Amino acid sequence: MSSTEDSLTAVPATAGAGTGGEASGEAAAETAAETGREAIVRAARRAFTLRPYAEVTMRGIAADAGVSPSLIVKRFGSKEALFNTVVDFRAAADELFAAPRPGLGRHLVLTMVDLRDRLRGDPLLRVVFSLGIEDERTLLRARFREQVTDRLATSLTGPDAQLRAELIAGQLLGLGATLSLHRPDGAGSHAGPERLADLYAPGLQRLIDGA
Amino acid sequence: MSSTEDSLTAVPATAGAGTGGEASGEAAAETAAETGREAIVRAARRAFTLRPYAEVTMRGIAADAGVSPSLIVKRFGSKEALFNTVVDFRAAADELFAAPRPGLGRHLVLTMVDLRDRLRGDPLLRVVFSLGIEDERTLLRARFREQVTDRLATSLTGPDAQLRAELIAGQLLGLGATLSLHRPDGAGSHAGPERLADLYAPGLQRLIDGA
Numbered sequence: 001m002s003s004t005e006d007s008l009t010a011v012p013a014t015a016g017a018g019t020g021g022e023a024s025g026e027a028a029a030e031t032a033a034e035t036g037r038e039a040i041v042r043a044a045r046r047a048f049t050l051r052p053y054a055e056v057t058m059r060g061i062a063a064d065a066g067v068s069p070s071l072i073v074k075r076f077g078s079k080e081a082l083f084n085t086v087v088d089f090r091a092a093a094d095e096l097f098a099a100p101r102p103g104l105g106r107h108l109v110l111t112m113v114d115l116r117d118r119l120r121g122d123p124l125l126r127v128v129f130s131l132g133i134e135d136e137r138t139l140l141r142a143r144f145r146e147q148v149t150d151r152l153a154t155s156l157t158g159p160d161a162q163l164r165a166e167l168i169a170g171q172l173l174g175l176g177a178t179l180s181l182h183r184p185d186g187a188g189s190h191a192g193p194e195r196l197a198d199l200y201a202p203g204l205q206r207l208i209d210g211a
Numbered sequence: 212m213s214s215t216e217d218s219l220t221a222v223p224a225t226a227g228a229g230t231g232g233e234a235s236g237e238a239a240a241e242t243a244a245e246t247g248r249e250a251i252v253r254a255a256r257r258a259f260t261l262r263p264y265a266e267v268t269m270r271g272i273a274a275d276a277g278v279s280p281s282l283i284v285k286r287f288g289s290k291e292a293l294f295n296t297v298v299d300f301r302a303a304a305d306e307l308f309a310a311p312r313p314g315l316g317r318h319l320v321l322t323m324v325d326l327r328d329r330l331r332g333d334p335l336l337r338v339v340f341s342l343g344i345e346d347e348r349t350l351l352r353a354r355f356r357e358q359v360t361d362r363l364a365t366s367l368t369g370p371d372a373q374l375r376a377e378l379i380a381g382q383l384l385g386l387g388a389t390l391s392l393h394r395p396d397g398a399g400s401h402a403g404p405e406r407l408a409d410l411y412a413p414g415l416q417r418l419i420d421g422a
Contacts, residue, residue: 054265055344128339128388133266141392149393160410163402166393167386167411174385175378177339181352182360182377191374199371200378203414 039065040072044086049121052129053083053137084139089147092123096172097152105205108168109197112175117186122176124148124169144169158210168207175200250276251283255297257332263340264294264348295350300358303334307383308363316416319379320408323386328397333387335359335380355380369421379418386411 043064047056058079062069076082092115099107115123127144130137153165254275258267269290273280287293303326310318326334338355341348364376 052263052265052340052342052344054263125339125342127392128336129263129342131263131336131340131388131391133263145393160402160406163406164410166389167407169392170385170389170411171382171414172385173388173392174381174383177342177384177388178377178381180342181338181380181384182356191371195371195374196378199375199418200381202417203382206413207410 036065036067036071037075040067040075040082041086044072044076044082048083048087048126049119049123052126053133056083058082080137083137087126087140088143089124089127093148093151096123097155101155101208104208105201105203106197108172108204109175109201110193112172113179113193113196116176116179122180124173125176125180128173128177156208156210160210164207164210168204171200171204171207247276247278247282248286251278251286251293252297255283255287255293259294259298259337264337264344267294269293291348294348298337298351299354300335300338304359304362307334308366312366312419315419316412316414317408319383319415320386320412321404323383324390324404324407327387327390333391335384336387336391339384339388367419367421371421375418375421379415382411382415382418 040061043061046064047061056079058069058072061082062072065072072082076085095115096108096111097104098111112123124144127140130140149162149165149169152168153162156164158164251272254272257275258272267290269280269283272293273283276283283293287296306326307319307322308315309322323334335355338351341351360373360376360380363379364373367375369375
């Protein structure tokens with residue numbers, strides 16, 4: 001399961017599952033429905049990963065998923081509801097934070113570059129797109145703080161752990177922003193990930209260590 | 212002239228000026244037109260600074276400027292054209308880069324915090340909002356690269372000056388992003404700017420020095 005979509009997030013498959021069909025026809029219909037649901041979730045995740053919220057359309061997601069727009073509305077409700085269902089940061093955080101603290105700075109840089117390549121988009125940056133917008137997307141910001149910043153803060157020792165976690169999150173968002181801005185063809189287009197880590201990891205590591 | 216708007220950018224007052232009215236009535240009309248233009252530019256700059264492009268409306272800018280929406284269209288054309296007229300990064304870059312290299316890291320952090328307070332918004336972050344959008348706003352990204360990144364790169368010595376400038380720009384964008392995300396009431400709401408600089412400046416300074 002190393003595909004683009006699976007690595008983005010782990011959404012529990014709640015909706016549309018669990019009633020249990022007796023007849024095989026029902027079971028087949030349920031399987032088809034589940035397949036449709038997964039196709040929608042994959043397409044939506046891809047769409048919201050690749051571009052800002054305002055640019056994403058239900059019609060585009062439907063076309064990508066091979067279903068009708070009305071089916072998406074029936075299953076998920078509004079675009080906002082779909083967004084909040086498919087977008088979270090847990091899977092990215094799992095990968096980003098999967099290293100012991102002494103080498104975490106370098107691991108963060110290399111994992112960010114790798115995630116961006118695999119996702120063909122940034123795993124965190126969309127939280128920045130949501131800034132200043134007062135609607136259901138405020139949930140996304142709360143989710144980022146909880147799933148990324150607060151999780152990181154609890155793993156840090158020393159003074160100002162919360163502030164340091166915020167600044168580490170900032171450096172990760174900044175890395176994604178500058179790569180998107182200056183190296184849209186990928187970090188390897190000019191410099192390799194290792195060189196990037198040589199330059200960018202020490203600042204991160206200093207915040208991790210709390211020196 | 213220390214107001215919020217003036218510090219954002221220096222737009223040459225080209226349109227609507229320079230014909231020179233003979234009659235005092237003409238001169239008065241010209242002065243009024245110029246005042247209207249300035250009010251529009253100020254309101255537009257404020258609007259585009261405070262919120263993402265998609266959320267800004269011509270009607271809102273007109274109401275803020277005390278003019279009719281049709282006057283803005285007559286003077287500036289489309290929303291995109293207005294955006295490109297009022298938004299650039301030169302004035303912010305002037306302030307950010309106004310320190311000798313040995314202390315530039317700290318100066319960057321303190322100036323960012325100060326600019327964000329004075330502007331009641333981030334001076335650079337809107338370039339991130341424009342990512343992934345393929346329209347006239349691509350001009351904004353080119354402008355950021357030229358006015359911020361390339362300008363910074365030419366002032367750096369040592370290897371990989373361009374890449375280091377990109378990463379410094381990234382850390383500045385990341386600082387703005389994390390403050391907007393975690394401390395919407397201002398950097399001083401929990402930690403003071405000096406503490407922020409203690410933590411965040413060393414990573415910047417390392418990239419500046421090219422150590």
